[in-house]
Structures are given as structure tokens and as C-alpha cells.
Amino acid sequence: MRSCLSSSTTLSAILGLAVLSSARKCQNMTVEVPVDARNAVFNLSAPTSNIEVTNFVLNLAQQGNNYSSTILSGYESIKNTYQIAATYCEPDSGPSTTLQLLTHGIGFDRTYWDISINDYNYSYVERATDEYGFSTFAYDRLGIGQSQHGDAVNEIQSALEIAALYTLTTQLRNGEISGICPFDKVVHVGHSYGSIQSYSLAVLHPNVTDGLVLTGFSQASQFITDFLYGGNFVLANGVASFKDYPNGYLAAGDPSAVQTNFFAPGAFSPELLNLGYTKGQPVTIGELLTVAAETTASNPLTGPVLIITGGRDIPFCGGDCRTTGNASLPNFLDMSRPYFPKTSKFEAVVVGEAGHGLNLEYSHPYTYETILDFVTQNVGK
């Protein structure tokens, strides 16, 4: 059994350990992450009212108009060190040799992977550690939740966040984070925008990932407007729990907006919708302006890739993943097959009874088993 915790543990790390109802061991931490990125510079002021927020959405979602390109005035390099909040978990028996690095999507933070409701029944991390024996590392994306916040227009953008994911990955591989063993293999598991970032990481740095699990994802780009209109976005700092965020962070306007964008009819318990709304997190204007990242590029990944998405997903399938209007294309997830010419294994799974927020819906046991069996069989522990 590998045991870095006992060999390099500091007193604070020991105190940070908490044994949950199950056997796994988890530790909260803040990681210093040096980042070097090329960001876009947009000629746009952060909205300061809900009217300006809606104007922004109407401009961004307008058909036939590339709004990002209209307001792009150049690029700038950002070199900085940021604070990233994270939770590392490992099985009671010690760390696995493959780490699962979990990147959440828009509207959530790292707790998306470890939902505590119903005695952790909905927790992906609990199943991954306790049942399958994987170590997991979940973090709040740069700019969001307990991670460092920043300028919502020209700082917190896709390129900066992908650069942070790259640094985190190399720190974890090399054992540079105090209290965590080095890992031989890292599999990147994303949800939605977190899948976009995991895909993009593999495009930019193909040798730092041993496999991709892209949940709530496809490469059909035409449905993002449904999500923008469905979100009923408002200024985040007009909402009590987000008052510390600067202008240009947007939040879902009400529970119905969260339902529209994340839940399929009849596929969820209202308690989980309530969680999605009350514990939801904002999104920046800069993220929305750069949302596609590297997903138009072919992916040189040589490891395996699983894409798993709810059949009623809104942003990536327009509410129906299987009706593509193309007899040779069984579902929108399958569009990605030619984007991975070097992959050792490509699998696309449509979860029939689910919307975009897979981990919050009744079908989560099927989703988790599909992912964890895939990683076990195609990458190993």
C-alpha cells in the first residue's frame, strides 16, 4: 500500500483529515497554482444592472453574429499565481496509481462531485473511492467558489482556467502538493464546461492526460443559445450569497432557470433542484465569450475517451441527443468520433432519462457505474 500521507504529513494535514460516514479519507486544501495563459481582450465593460446582463445575453446568443469576434480588441499574456480550493480523497486502503481529476461545469463548484444529500447517495466521489478504489481530486475552477476570483471580462476566461488545470495536473503527477502522493496516471473527468476544459487540455498538452471522461458534453455547438436564453441570467452580486463577486459574474435568475438547463422531466427529486439553485455558482462574461475553447480542434489523445450525456441535455443536444437529422449519426455525442483519430477506445453513451445535470438526477447510479467501469477497464487503477 502506498502511503504518502504518513510519510510527509504535517500536523495541519492530519487535522484536516476527516473520516466521513464511509471509509474514505478526504482533505480540503488551498493550492498555489502558477498560471501562464494567453487571454482575449474584449472591448466591453462588465454589466452593472440586470438590463445590461440581458442585453449581453441577447448579443451573445444572436444568430448569425459572432459577438466575441465583434468586441475582440486583441490578446494579452497573463502570468500569475492563483489560489485554488480543492478536496483530495483516497480510499481507506491508500491511494490508487491512477488519479481522477474532476472539473465541474458552469453553475456548480467542486461539491458537484460529492453531493452530501441522502447520506452521500448522490456522491460520485464516494463510489469512486469506496467502491472502485480510485483517488480523486476535485477543485473549484479558477474564478469560482472558494478559489480566487478575478476580473469577469478579461481575466476569468477559458484559456486561463485551462492553464490552471494544466499546472494542477503536473503538480499532482509530480507529487508537488503537500500530503498527496505522485500519480503515474491521471484521468480527466469533466462535466459540461469542465469537459470542454478537459478536452482542451488534451489538445494543448496531450501527454499530461491518460484518458478523458466527458460528461454532459458533445461537439454540437448550435444549442448553447438554448442554455443562454434558458438561464434567465441576472447579476450575481445582486443575490445575497454572491454579494462579494465583482460585476460581470452572472447567476441563474430563479429555480425554473436551473430546471430548464439541468433537469429532465420526471427524472429528479425536487430536493436536488433546490440544491442546484441554492448552492449554485455564478459564471463570468469572459467564460461565456470564450466558452468553446479548443473544442473545434482535433484531439491527439492516445488514451481512451468516454462521452456520457443525458438524452434530454439542453446545451449540448437541444433537448434530444438522438434526433440528429442525419441517418449516419445515431446521436450528437457520436460527432466526436472523428475528432479522436488516435484514441485507443472511443465510447459514447446517451443516458436516456437525464438532462444536463447528470449527478443530480435519478439515473446517477447508471452514470457512475458506466464511468467507473470504463476507467477501470481501459486505464486501470
Ligand SMILES: *[C@@H]1O[C@H](CO)[C@@H](O)[C@H](O)[C@H]1NC(C)=O
Ligand atoms: C471540506 O470543506 C467543506 C466546506 O467547504 C466541508 O463541508 C467538508 O466537511 C470539508 N471536508 C473535510 C474533509 O474537512
Ligand SMILES: *[C@@H]1O[C@H](CO)[C@@H](O)[C@H](O)[C@H]1NC(C)=O
Ligand atoms: C470600443 O467600443 C466602443 C463602442 O462601444 C467604440 O467606440 C470604441 O472605438 C471601441 N474601442 C476599441 C479599441 O475598439
Ligand SMILES: *[C@@H]1O[C@H](CO)[C@@H](O)[C@H](O)[C@H]1NC(C)=O
Ligand atoms: C468567433 O470569433 C472568435 C474570435 O475571432 C473565434 O475564435 C471563434 O472561433 C469564432 N466562433 C465561431 C463559431 O466562428
Ligand SMILES: *[C@@H]1O[C@H](CO)[C@@H](O)[C@H](O)[C@H]1NC(C)=O
Ligand atoms: C510532456 O512533453 C513535454 C515536452 O515534450 C515534456 O517536457 C514533459 O516532461 C512531458 N510530460 C509528461 C508527463 O510526460
Ligand SMILES: *[C@@H]1O[C@H](CO)[C@@H](O)[C@H](O)[C@H]1NC(C)=O
Ligand atoms: C452525418 O453524419 C456522418 C457521421 O458522423 C458525417 O460523416 C456526415 O458528414 C454527416 N452529414 C451531414 C450532412 O452533416
Ligand SMILES: *[C@@H]1O[C@H](CO)[C@@H](O)[C@H](O)[C@H]1NC(C)=O
Ligand atoms: C440512492 O439513489 C438511488 C437512485 O435515486 C435509489 O434507487 C436508492 O434507493 C438510493 N439509496 C439510498 C440508500 O438512499
